[in-house]
Structure formats: structure tokens, C-alpha cells
Amino acid sequence: MREVWRKCSSCKKDIYCGSTYQVCSISTCRAKATNYVFCSVACWDLHVPIERHRGDDVAAIEKRAPQHPEVEREAKRVIVTESSPIEDEILVVVSKVKKYISEKSGMNTSADVMNALTSRVQRICDRAIEEARRSGRKTVMDRDIP
Ligand SMILES: [Zn+2]
Numbered sequence: 001m002r003e004v005w006r007k008c009s010s011c012k013k014d015i016y017c018g019s020t021y022q023v024c025s026i027s028t029c030r031a032k033a034t035n036y037v038f039c040s041v042a043c044w045d046l047h048v049p050i051e052r053h054r055g056d057d058v059a060a061i062e063k064r065a066p067q068h069p070e071v072e073r074e075a076k077r078v079i080v081t082e083s084s085p086i087e088d089e090i091l092v093v094v095s096k097v098k099k100y101i102s103e104k105s106g107m108n109t110s111a112d113v114m115n116a117l118t119s120r121v122q123r124i125c126d127r128a129i130e131e132a133r134r135s136g137r138k139t140v141m142d143r144d145i146p
């Protein structure tokens with residue numbers, strides 16, 4: 001079953017994931033506000049007089065729709081809202097911690113748990129770094145873990 005990616009800006013027909021579609025070579029037609037996509041060159045042709053395009057650089061460009069509907073954009077949006085300075089970066093594999101807790105107990109895991117685990121891991125690493133430094137090493141080893 002193929003999922004619908006977007007609709008053609010001219011005929012409103014579905015453009016399926018993984019299928020080819022056309023975009024306009026004119027940058028304003030690809031800007032976020034307009035973001036025209038066309039199911040065929042014929043549909044692209046229809047918008048040319050509407051947008052009053054002229055000149056040699058007016059062309060249809062063939063592209064391929066992603067395999068999944070807009071999931072990538074969703075994912076990116078989540079990452080952006082969660083993005084923070086490096087020092088606040090989550091140091092544990094969120095999905096694996098959640099899976100471990102859920103498989104072991106059937107419980108859910110709140111997002112704050114990752115922050116708490118991260119600060120614990122950071123503290124352990126900081127102490128291990130200190131320990132390795134005291135021993136004159138440039139490698140942190142398992143024996144440095146308090
Ligand atoms: Zn169309």
C-alpha cells in the first residue's frame with residue numbers, strides 16, 4: 001500500500017510516497033509559503049501563466065517523493081524543540097532505557113528521567129576523568145569509574 005505524500009498544487013491529485021513529482025525551477029514557487037508540487041509536467045505547465053513566469057530559466061524539475069509521508073519533517077521538528085547546548089545533551093540511549101524499563105516493569109518513563117540519568121553519567125565521567133588525570137593517563141579506564 002502506498003501512502004499519500006502530498007497533493008498536486010494544480011489538480012489536487014494525490015502524489016504517493018516514492019513516486020516522482022515536479023517542482024518549479026523558480027525559487028519563489030519552492031519557498032516555504034508556496035512550496036508547489038506537481039504530479040506531472042502538464043500540471044506544472046498550468047501554473048506558469050498563473051504565476052506569470054517568463055524566461056529561459058522556467059522549468060519543471062523532477063523529484064522523487066520520500067518513502068514515508070512527512071515523517072522526516074516531524075522528526076526534525078521534535079529534535080529542534082528538544083535541542084539544547086552540548087552540555088545538556090542526553091548521554092543515554094533514550095529508546096533503550098525506555099525499552100528496558102518497560103520490558104522489566106511495564107512502566108512508562110518520563111522524559112525527565114533522561115536528564116537525571118544524564119547528569120548522573122556526567123558526574124561519573126567527570127570523576128573518572130579526574131581519576132585518570134591523577135594517574136597521569138590520557139585514557140579513561142573502567143577502573144576510573146567510581
Ligand atoms: Zn496534478
Ligand SMILES: [Zn+2]
Nearest residue numbers: 024026029051
Ligand atoms: Zn513556478
